[in-house]
Amino acid sequence: MSERVLAGTIQETDVEKEILLKGWVQKRRDLGGLIFIDLRDKSGIIQVVFNPEYENALAVAENVRSEYVIEVVGTVVLRDENTINPQMKTGTLEVIASQVKVLNKAKNPPFLIQDETDVSEDLRLKYRYMDLRRAPLQETFKKRHQITQVVRNFLNDNEFLEMETPILTKSTPEGARDYLVPSRVHPGEFYALPQSPQLFKQLIMMSGFERYYQIARCFRDEDLRADRQPEFTQIDIETSFMTSDDIMEMTEQMMQKVMKEVNDVEIELPLPRMPYQEAMERFGSDKPDTRFELELIHISEVVANSDFKVFQSAIENGGKVALLNVKGEAANFSRKDIDKLTDFVKVYGAKGLAWLKVEGAELKGPIAKFITEEEKQGLLTSAGAEDGDLLLFVADKTSVVYDSLGALRLKLGKELGLIDESKFNFLWVTDWPLLEYDEELGRYFAAHHPFTMPFEEDFEKLTTNPSEVRANAYDLVLNGYELGGGSIRIYKREIQDQMFKVLGFSQEEAEEQFGFLLEALEFGAPPHGGIALGLDRIVMLLTGRSNLRDTILFPKTASASDLLTDAPSEVSDAQLTDLSIQLNKKI
């Protein structure tokens, strides 16, 4: 028999041909002396018919069950007109089997291999190899492959070299929690799995390679949220002698290519850019979803002298008052509905959610009585409010106003159907703060990482007013998700020294942890910068999945377990002894 033919590729031009098929039994119907099998392989499905003319084949087919692996020789024929299945790509065709061989049997599967499934995710993860047979997951990983190749081809065409950085690296306490690996050869010492190849990619620039990329595995031992995994993959890029504009332009060309080649979507360049401050003020978010409006309206000035205590005290304490104008929804929100929204914003630290409904030219609601005529006019004008609108107010510390109204905006956007799901709205967020002050610990932290270059014009403020120093950093946002970000890096020792000082490192601490980097900066480090984009996130958005776990072949649960192989697991005492470690007594 000749070469194997893939089920999904069979066409009407193949009619009369004798072919060899190999694959899985998707479905088997026994019509008494006539058996129909839907045979599935990686390309799709074809219907195979067993009839009494080939009795040996028919006899074998009688014992075949779902998910058996079989090999079939047969002839392609057109189906009877009344048995054509327009839902199937090969629905006008079937194969009359003359021979069949069972390559492997299958027990009754734990769940059916079909496009939609409602079995528990735990069961799907335990039998991941069954779950992955489902068409939507097959498609997801084909697309993941495609995305990766488009990215690589683009970067290869732009003279980038793909390079591998170590997985067994040095632990540095700055940043998230490291996964540690005890060293056997050096008792009491540990490697760390990299949270990103950040320092290595900078060292690659110092090695004179100028353009590096890697589809890099990264690790963070953090408590997992729905959209986090202990190991994840980023498209990691670093370049020498390029400005932040150069890097953003190149990155957006890359994403344009990905969108076109993978999803056949045209993205217009240049992508819009928005300073961090503007994003916060307009959308209450540093990764705004710009597919819909419902922007924050700032009314601190309008209510500066308000009789309403909540407004008053927020402003007096240096905070602000802002609102969302939920157009035309006044009648659709009961007091109970609004109570639920109030509970929602409390999660973000808001003490409450004030509201007003516009009825004709009047404002209605519990706080209406505090609003003067002048304030009313100011409000209506600022908010562009008309009859039927619902106004939702938060008055609080600035960060709380942004967080809570930003989150409320997204919630309402989704629930009211304001979002055009067919849109892919990319956006650069720029001009980030370099530092964040942690009130509790009484020290500054790097908003991105400690190697980010401040804008030259802000250098002076590093000593006088660190909070106001802006970073030469940029994040790429798609539909309200951060795809990733980057920056120009510090490439001069004196600036890096100063940065560590602002972050509260003593000279000794800086040397001990980052001495190799500080030294490398003194041996001809070129100006450099780069970006890192989350591949899993990109796959998720481009395949329309709602869950990062669906984009990772063998993902871990929220408790960082692999339900399929049962990792992590206990190991032998001999293994621990080899590593000069022991378990803590209390376990």
Place this chain on the structure above:
Amino acid sequence: MSERVLAGTIQETDVEKEILLKGWVQKRRDLGGLIFIDLRDKSGIIQVVFNPEYENALAVAENVRSEYVIEVVGTVVLRDENTINPQMKTGTLEVIASQVKVLNKAKNPPFLIQDETDVSEDLRLKYRYMDLRRAPLQETFKKRHQITQVVRNFLNDNEFLEMETPILTKSTPEGARDYLVPSRVHPGEFYALPQSPQLFKQLIMMSGFERYYQIARCFRDEDLRADRQPEFTQIDIETSFMTSDDIMEMTEQMMQKVMKEVNDVEIELPLPRMPYQEAMERFGSDKPDTRFELELIHISEVVANSDFKVFQSAIENGGKVALLNVKGEAANFSRKDIDKLTDFVKVYGAKGLAWLKVEGAELKGPIAKFITEEEKQGLLTSAGAEDGDLLLFVADKTSVVYDSLGALRLKLGKELGLIDESKFNFLWVTDWPLLEYDEELGRYFAAHHPFTMPFEEDFEKLTTNPSEVRANAYDLVLNGYELGGGSIRIYKREIQDQMFKVLGFSQEEAEEQFGFLLEALEFGAPPHGGIALGLDRIVMLLTGRSNLRDTILFPKTASASDLLTDAPSEVSDAQLTDLSIQLNKKI
């Protein structure tokens, strides 16, 4: 100023053009009022001239030193005929600098950035970012990139999907020593870094993807030899429904493409194949270097009744006698030279190295007196020995004869210049033994891994004579190095159960460690097999480096340390407490 131009790309057609250069100062010569700088970037080197016509630039250039990063604006001109440098690609050209700016300074480098260097490897590793600036290493990593892309393109064109398997996996005691990662969320439990994605790639086949590849990072916590690294990279491939012939053919096409596109070397297909047994008998090695002859000559039959005790007892004890005929070298090896060779084979377990020199029609040497005339004729005929040949004998256990003469063959091949270094001799070694018996532990071990399929015709021997069972496995050898290997895998539960049994696993142990695999075999596992090739090794052989460390961007030393970042290192008590582990007291 316009776009930056790369130094190595400047051509005579650029003469008169004003260009912008950015790069490193390779060399600076001050001729008093005239300064020459060799400017280096990733593409190559161009000579830049500073003269008094541009005094500002000249003044800056006076303070510039080796490895400074500078930006130059200047005009391309032809060099005077007497200053042309034919050794340089751009040796007929230079750039007259009108402006120069120092982008970053450099301290006096720890060693010179030149093609050949004799500084210690430790110093080179500590300043790896300086070492990597040297042209031979720049070239190595360009080639590594190229090799990777050719492999990817080939596999992409053959419908393979690139897929990522986890790095945080389950520890399985079979095989080499695992690197372990303590789990914070599950106190007392550990992940292991994968020694290879073996089980995951098999699970990918059980997931119905049919064709998978990955440029995969692998980890082994073994004591390092010169050609081992704790983390290494393999081209990892797995396919469903393909035979071992299919896989070998596809792999050799891939390697043919790599050789052609990267090294412009034509490889003839199909590659030669040699059963394991033949490789051992002819070359004393399971990865023979076939670029030269000097094969083992087996003479047990000739000397079966020898008076020479050593021969006699080797044969009586079930061993054998074999020799190398070192053609025409009798006169060049003194007794002292041969003593050194004796010491060499002792490392491989040989008790000694007997020798004879052929002088005219006579045999000379200490054992000549034991050789009868009949044996002499037999020897000369078997060995094709002539006047002036040196015969070197090992008589011992078969494995010792192979190991010691195999190693001696390689040593002599190199030292006597028998090897044509321009050759790329690929070879498949096939028909491997499935199992190896460990005398000391009194049990069988899998020669490859426990998932390798035995030949069907040998199934029966699994219970009756396991040592004789051959595996459906194949190794790819290049110039005496194992590039990698693969096999058809066991895809039926009953065979896998039997395999674990032969390996001494109880049913419980097999279930505990590999239960997920055993179960997966019962849910419609397709016939599958694959291969894994060592990327680092391939890069080493294709770039003519002698050392795996030169092919890995940031390698570790023989004691698994990274001298650049100082990993592994001590971590804080808080980190250990988080992981519920402590150091052993004795440290």
